[in-house]
Amino acid sequence: xxxxxxxxxxxxxxxxxxxQVEGEIRWHEPLAPHTSLQIGGPADVFVIPSDVEDVIRVxxxxxxxxxxxxxxxxxNVVIRDKGIRGIVMQLKQLxxxxxxxxxxxxSQAGVRxxxxxxxxxxxxxxxxxxxxxxxxxxxxxxxxxxGTRLGEMQDILQAIDFxxxxxxxxxxxxxxxxFLYRKTMLPKGIVVGAWMQLTSAxxxxxxxxxxxYLQYRKSTQPLTLPNAxxxxxxxxxxxxxxxxxxxxxxxxxxxxxxxxxxxxxxxxNRGAATADQVLRLVRKVQDSVAIKFGVALQxxxxxxxxx
Ligand SMILES: Cc1cc2nc3c(=O)[nH]c(=O)nc-3n(C[C@H](O)[C@H](O)[C@H](O)COP(=O)(O)OP(=O)(O)OC[C@H]3O[C@@H](n4cnc5c(N)ncnc54)[C@H](O)[C@@H]3O)c2cc1C
Numbered sequence: 216x217x218x219x220x221x222x223x224x225x226x227x228x229x230x231x232x233x234x235q236v237e238g239e240i241r242w243h244e245p246l247a248p249h250t251s252l253q254i255g256g257p258a259d260v261f262v263i264p265s266d267v268e269d270v271i272r273v274x275x276x277x278x279x280x281x282x283x284x285x286x287x288x289x290x291n292v293v294i295r296d297k298g299i300r301g302i303v304m305q306l307k308q309l310x311x312x313x314x315x316x317x318x319x320x321x322s323q324a325g326v327r328x329x330x331x332x333x334x335x336x337x338x339x340x341x342x343x344x345x346x347x348x349x350x351x352x353x354x355x356x357x358x359x360x361x362g363t364r365l366g367e368m369q370d371i372l373q374a375i376d377f378x379x380x381x382x383x384x385x386x387x388x389x390x391x392x393x394f395l396y397r398k399t400m401l402p403k404g405i406v407v408g409a410w411m412q413l414t415s416a417x418x419x420x421x422x423x424x425x426x427x428y429l430q431y432r433k434s435t436q437p438l439t440l441p442n443a444x445x446x447x448x449x450x451x452x453x454x455x456x457x458x459x460x461x462x463x464x465x466x467x468x469x470x471x472x473x474x475x476x477x478x479x480x481x482x483x484n485r486g487a488a489t490a491d492q493v494l495r496l497v498r499k500v501q502d503s504v505a506i507k508f509g510v511a512l513q514x515x516x517x518x519x520x521x522x
Pocket of ligand 1: 292
């Protein structure tokens with residue numbers, strides 16, 4: 216009784232915050248199906264804005280009502296089992312891609328990287344091959360400075376189409392931003408699009424580089440089981456996968472969460488894993504590697520939500 220009495224005012228604040236929003240609004244939406252790991256409790260409210268103006272409405276509503284807001288692409292996050300309080304926004308309606316003069320490509324944030332790569336290939340534009348097999352969105356890729364040993368987002372990023380937490384849309388030049396390993400130092404806000412500088416190349420060259428890298432991924436990563444990409448950042452001069460493998464942790468399980476037997480820096484969901492199991496497994500791996508090598512592995516994943 217007391218719990219539901221407490222809940223009602225928060226939900227009505229949420230409803231008021233989203234009154235002007237035109238896109239889809241889903242209450243108590245289970246988030247597991249929106250993640251590549253297939254894990255996570257519900258969001259109080261899940262919003263799919265219809266366009267950038269709608270993103271601004273969501274941001275302004277959240278700000279005025281002081282409601283937490285996050286964007287979910289879903290491929291590098293672990294959502295805890297009790298889910299996320301406040302608003303979770305998915306940008307899947309922001310799907311425009313266009314070619315501008317001088318091999319510049321603008322993509323809205325909800326576009327998945329594989330689709331952007333297809334677009335670039337179709338126009339014989341090179342520069343995105345490093346992203347072959349990275350399933351996240353352009354927005355997540357910019358926010359995380361997504362990358363592989365072949366390259367990263369910062370190599371091609373020209374400018375970011377950005378909405379501040381005050382709901383102001385602005386263009387941020389990439390030359391004014393610091394990029395770290397899997398982190399872009401942006402102000403708080405939402406990436407709604409990005410301009411990327413590509414170069415002309417023969418279609419065959421782009422295609423064969425992409426194919427080669429996809430094959431490499433297929434042979435080294437557990438792509439047939441739900442996962443969220445690399446669990447840990449590579450420590451300087453070494454690889455997290457090597458440290459975990461040499462510690463003998465491949466195949467280690469907590470419930471249905473398992474250190475992949477194919478690639479030690481992946482944790483896979485063997486069926487019904489919970490976030491709690493996954494995070495207990497993460498701690499076991501960190502403790503074992505720290506004892507054996509004295510290295511503190513840092514998470515690449517973003518862990519969000521309520522315990
Ligand atoms: C099989 C597999 C392989 C992968 N391989 C790689 C790899 O080689 N290299 C690599 O870098 N990543 C890899 N990833 C992880 C992932 O695809 C990328 O990191 C991607 O950049 C995350 O994008 P996302 O849209 O899923 O964002 P999410 O994982 O949902 O979010 C990551 C963070 O970015 C924030 N965010 C997302 N969108 C926005 C936005 N529009 N504006 C502001 N903040 C935002 C989120 O709130 C969160 O804090 C892999 C994942 C899988 C499942």
